[in-house]
Amino acid sequence: MTRPEHFVDLGPDLLHEQTLPRAETIPSGWFTEPRFHRLDLEAVFATTWQYVGHLHRLVEPGSWLACEAAGEPVVVVLDLDGNLRAFYNVCRHRGGGLALGDGCGRVLKCQYHGWTYQLDGTLRGVPHWNLVELFDRDDYGLVSVRVETWDGLVFVNLDPEAEPLANVFAGVSETVAPIRLAEMSFHKRVVYDVQANWRVYVENFLEGYHVPIVHPELMRMYDFSNYETDVSEYWSLQHSPLTKDEHIYGQGGRASYYCVFPNFMLNILPGRLQTNVIIPVAPDRCRVVFEYYYSDTESEAARARIAEDLEFADHIQDEDIEICEHVQRGLASRGYDRGRFSVKYEGGAFHFQNRLRRAYRELIGSGRERQAPEPLDPQQDDVGIRFPDQR
Ligand code: FES
Ligand SMILES: [Fe+2]
Structure with missing residues (x-):
C-alpha cells in the first residue's frame, strides 16, 4: 500500500466536518509525521488554555x-x-x-x-x-x-486573543456540581511517559468503545448500555451509571469523564476526582500527568479506599498505555490510513477531531501557518504539508 496523497495534506476536503454516521477519521499521517507535531504546538497548544x-x-x-x-x-x-x-x-x-x-x-x-x-x-x-x-x-x-x-x-x-478560561469551562461547573474541586484535597501526582502521539492518548480517553475489550474490570462497574457522550463547544462529557452491585467506589453512583479541548481531563467517580493533562513531547511520544483529589483523606477507611483507587487507576492506565502504543505502531503502518467511528460510543473522539480541524482552519485563516510547519530536518522530513492556497 503506498501512501495516499492526503497523508500529510491539509486540503479543504480533510478540514471539512462530516456528520458522525458518515465521518472518516483523520489521516494516520496526522498522528505520525513530525510536521504535524510542530503544527499542533502552533495551531492547538499555543492557542488554548x-x-x-x-x-x-x-x-x-x-x-x-x-x-x-x-x-x-x-x-x-x-x-x-x-x-x-x-x-x-x-x-x-x-x-x-x-x-x-x-x-x-x-x-x-x-x-x-x-x-x-x-x-x-x-x-x-x-x-x-x-x-x-x-x-x-x-x-x-x-x-x-x-x-x-x-x-x-x-x-x-x-494566545492574547483567546477566549477567557471561564467561557471554555462554561457548563462544566454546573454539570460537575455538587462536586467542588476547590473543596477537595490534593493527594498525589503521577507522571507516565507514553510512546504514542498525544492525540492517540486523548482519543482513547474520549471513547468508551474500547472498555469491554481493554478494561474488563472497569466494564463490570458500568451500566454500559447507558454509557453516553455529550458534546459542547469546548468540551465533551462521557458519563455512565455505575452498577448497583458493590464496587470500589461504593454502590451505584456515576462516572463522569470530561475532556476540555485539547488535552485536559476531569475524571469523576464518587468521592474522588482525578485530573489528567496530556503533553506532546515528540511526534510519537507524550507525557500524561494524573493528579488525584479526594473529599476525605483522613479516616482510615478513606486511606484504604484511596490506596485501592490509586492501584486500580494505575492498572487501567497500564492497559490504556499498552493499547495506545499498539495503535501508534498501527497508525505508522502502510497497512492503515483512515477509519470510521461508532456513533454510539465514539462521538467524543469525532468531536475532538473536528476541533482539531477547526484549529488548523483558524491557523490557515490567520496567515501564521508559514512560520509553523517548516521542517527542522529536511533529511527526515521531506514531504511538505500542503495548505489549500499552495496547491
Ligand atoms: S542574564 Fe539572562 S541571559 Fe544573561
Ligand atoms: Fe481506556
Missing part, C-alpha cells in the same frame, strides 16, 4: 512554578501583592532561564548572567552594565503570558 498546576503550589506570596505550554518555558508567579502573573521563563538578555523549578523569593534571577526581575516582570538588576549605551530597562521586562484559574486550577494561554 494549558493546565499547569494547582493553586496550592502558589500559596506563599513570592512563590512561582516553572512549567511549559506549547513546548515553551513559562513561569507562573504569585507576586508580593497576591496577584497571579505568568511570563515566558526567558531572560531578555540572551535567553537564559529564570526559574529552573518551583521556588519562592522577592525577585526572579536569570541563571546565566544574573539579571534580576521584579515579580511584576520589570527588569531590576543588570550587573556590570555601566558602559552600555542606549539601553532602557523598561524595554527589557519579561514578556507576559495570560494566566487564569478555574476552581483552583491554574491555566496559561500563549
Whole structure:
C-alpha cells in the first residue's frame, strides 16, 4: 500500500466536518509525521488554555512554578501583592532561564548572567552594565503570558486573543456540581511517559468503545448500555451509571469523564476526582500527568479506599498505555490510513477531531501557518504539508 496523497495534506476536503454516521477519521499521517507535531504546538497548544498546576503550589506570596505550554518555558508567579502573573521563563538578555523549578523569593534571577526581575516582570538588576549605551530597562521586562484559574486550577494561554478560561469551562461547573474541586484535597501526582502521539492518548480517553475489550474490570462497574457522550463547544462529557452491585467506589453512583479541548481531563467517580493533562513531547511520544483529589483523606477507611483507587487507576492506565502504543505502531503502518467511528460510543473522539480541524482552519485563516510547519530536518522530513492556497 503506498501512501495516499492526503497523508500529510491539509486540503479543504480533510478540514471539512462530516456528520458522525458518515465521518472518516483523520489521516494516520496526522498522528505520525513530525510536521504535524510542530503544527499542533502552533495551531492547538499555543492557542488554548494549558493546565499547569494547582493553586496550592502558589500559596506563599513570592512563590512561582516553572512549567511549559506549547513546548515553551513559562513561569507562573504569585507576586508580593497576591496577584497571579505568568511570563515566558526567558531572560531578555540572551535567553537564559529564570526559574529552573518551583521556588519562592522577592525577585526572579536569570541563571546565566544574573539579571534580576521584579515579580511584576520589570527588569531590576543588570550587573556590570555601566558602559552600555542606549539601553532602557523598561524595554527589557519579561514578556507576559495570560494566566487564569478555574476552581483552583491554574491555566496559561500563549494566545492574547483567546477566549477567557471561564467561557471554555462554561457548563462544566454546573454539570460537575455538587462536586467542588476547590473543596477537595490534593493527594498525589503521577507522571507516565507514553510512546504514542498525544492525540492517540486523548482519543482513547474520549471513547468508551474500547472498555469491554481493554478494561474488563472497569466494564463490570458500568451500566454500559447507558454509557453516553455529550458534546459542547469546548468540551465533551462521557458519563455512565455505575452498577448497583458493590464496587470500589461504593454502590451505584456515576462516572463522569470530561475532556476540555485539547488535552485536559476531569475524571469523576464518587468521592474522588482525578485530573489528567496530556503533553506532546515528540511526534510519537507524550507525557500524561494524573493528579488525584479526594473529599476525605483522613479516616482510615478513606486511606484504604484511596490506596485501592490509586492501584486500580494505575492498572487501567497500564492497559490504556499498552493499547495506545499498539495503535501508534498501527497508525505508522502502510497497512492503515483512515477509519470510521461508532456513533454510539465514539462521538467524543469525532468531536475532538473536528476541533482539531477547526484549529488548523483558524491557523490557515490567520496567515501564521508559514512560520509553523517548516521542517527542522529536511533529511527526515521531506514531504511538505500542503495548505489549500499552495496547491
Ligand atoms: S541571559 Fe539572562 S542574564 Fe544573561
Ligand atoms: Fe481506556
